[in-house]
Amino acid sequence: MTCYKEISCPTCGGHSIMKLGRSTRRVQRYRCQQQDCVTKTFMLEYYYKAYEPSIKEQIVEMAINSSGIRDTARASTLIKIR
Ligand SMILES: [Zn+2]
Numbered sequence: 001m002t003c004y005k006e007i008s009c010p011t012c013g014g015h016s017i018m019k020l021g022r023s024t025r026r027v028q029r030y031r032c033q034q035q036d037c038v039t040k041t042f043m044l045e046y047y048y049k050a051y052e053p054s055i056k057e058q059i060v061e062m063a064i065n066s067s068g069i070r071d072t073a074r075a076s077t078l079i080k081i082r
Pocket of ligand 1: 009010011012013014032033034037038039
């Protein structure tokens with residue numbers, strides 16, 4: 001039985017992707033091969049939720065609106081502070 005999973009770049013949506021090893025937590029890392037894409041590597045799931053693109057956007061938006069790190073963490077229950 002063959003399983004096929006289509007992977008696209010989270011930034012440009014391109015399908016020209018290659019595997020690029022694994023993280024220290026053994027999660028597969030990928031690299032976008034589009035010439036003009038700003039994303040170099042990405043993973044499909046992150047251990048630290050703050051690295052996910054949707055959460056990262058929220059953090060940047062709150063930082064622009066002069067929210068502190070603790071205020072940002074309180075607003076989002078998904079973000080862990082160590
Ligand atoms: Zn890309």
